[in-house]
Amino acid sequence: MKGKLGFLAIPYPELTLDIIFIRDGRVQSISENIPQCDERCPLIQSQQPVNYVMEVSGGTSQSLGLSSEDDIKIIYLEVKDRTYALTSE
Numbered sequence: 434m435k436g437k438l439g440f441l442a443i444p445y446p447e448l449t450l451d452i453i454f455i456r457d458g459r460v461q462s463i464s465e466n467i468p469q470c471d472e473r474c475p476l477i478q479s480q481q482p483v484n485y486v487m488e489v490s491g492g493t494s495q496s497l498g499l500s501s502e503d504d505i506k507i508i509y510l511e512v513k514d515r516t517y518a519l520t521s522e
Contacts (some may be wrong), residue, residue: 449466
């Protein structure tokens with residue numbers, strides 16, 4: 434299901450996040466270094482329809498050289514009743 438997805442930032446003490454919006458294996462946009470928030474957290478939205486939203490530590494997108502229109506592959510890894518998503522080009 435594709436559509437405009439939003440991400441409600443939640444309080445993280447002393448942590449920033451990069452929010453990566455993905456559609457059909459391609460990065461559509463990245464909101465970088467979203468700071469911690471207090472009680473009134475902002476809504477971070479994609480500007481176009483997407484089918485995945487990935488959150489990573491702030492600065493990760495830049496350190497990987499990730500930008501809009503890059504291809505991205507999501508690989509799901511199950512470990513002891515938990516599922517992790519790993520990415521690769």
